Amino acid sequence: MGALGALGAARIIAAMRLVIIERDGVLCVEREGYLRSPDDWQAQPGALEAIAQLNHAGYQVAVSAIWPGLGQGQFDMATVNAIQARMSKQLAAVGGRVDAVFFCPHAPDEACDCRKPQPGLLRQIGERYKTNLAQVHAVGASARDVQAAHAAGCIAHLVLTGKGAPAHTEPLPPEFPPGVQVHADLAAFAAARIAADEAAAALAALPTPAP
Numbered sequence: 001m002g003a004l005g006a007l008g009a010a011r012i013i014a015a016m017r018l019v020i021i022e023r024d025g026v027l028c029v030e031r032e033g034y035l036r037s038p039d040d041w042q043a044q045p046g047a048l049e050a051i052a053q054l055n056h057a058g059y060q061v062a063v064s065a066i067w068p069g070l071g072q073g074q075f076d077m078a079t080v081n082a083i084q085a086r087m088s089k090q091l092a093a094v095g096g097r098v099d100a101v102f103f104c105p106h107a108p109d110e111a112c113d114c115r116k117p118q119p120g121l122l123r124q125i126g127e128r129y130k131t132n133l134a135q136v137h138a139v140g141a142s143a144r145d146v147q148a149a150h151a152a153g154c155i156a157h158l159v160l161t162g163k164g165a166p167a168h169t170e171p172l173p174p175e176f177p178p179g180v181q182v183h184a185d186l187a188a189f190a191a192a193r194i195a196a197d198e199a200a201a202a203l204a205a206l207p208t209p210a211p
């Protein structure tokens with residue numbers, strides 16, 4: 001993704017609606033270890049269509065992921081690009097689009113601030129889009145994901161399609177921050193988000209009662 005031109009940035013500030021989606025466990029099926037070839041990429045059922053629905057509702061979608069080894073050259077860029085291309089192609093086939101993918105490329109022992117549950121990666125996304133993260137919905141699949149979203153000040157959502165899904169959700173286990181909204185999967189998140197927007201728009205369209 002290239003740098004935003006001044007005009008593009010201004011347009012985004014005016015009409016910014018952003019959803020940040022964790023890749024592993026939300027958008028694609030989690031693997032043992034990490035994605036190493038395009039064949040490892042498998043979308044969660046309904047997730048691609050959910051992104052298309054969010055796009056149609058006016059949302060830009062950014063994806064976050066950890067990809068340890070990326071920073072040390074353990075993957076060649078051709079492999080990375082091939083995996084990304086597979087994702088984009090499958091999304092395009094259902095009319096969806098991810099605006100950008102942001103990675104933490106560090107190993108656990110590098111003590112970076114962008115590896116979940118640290119909020120650095122989400123903050124980078126907020127800076128890139130020049131948007132207030134308090135208005136951004138961030139969807140994760142594990143306690144670490146929603147801890148990062150909470151620490152970054154995003155509206156935190158949990159889907160239950162990842163390996164980190166809790167055994168019970170009412171209430172969530174104590175490692176989950178307060179206020180997390182729980183959905184079965186990304187499709188359920190998208191449906192709830194769009195329904196909430198439509199309800200808010202209908203409310204805003206009501207005539208103001210006379211004093």
Ligand SMILES: [Zn+2]
Pocket residue numbers: 104105106112113114115
């Ligand atoms: Zn990192």
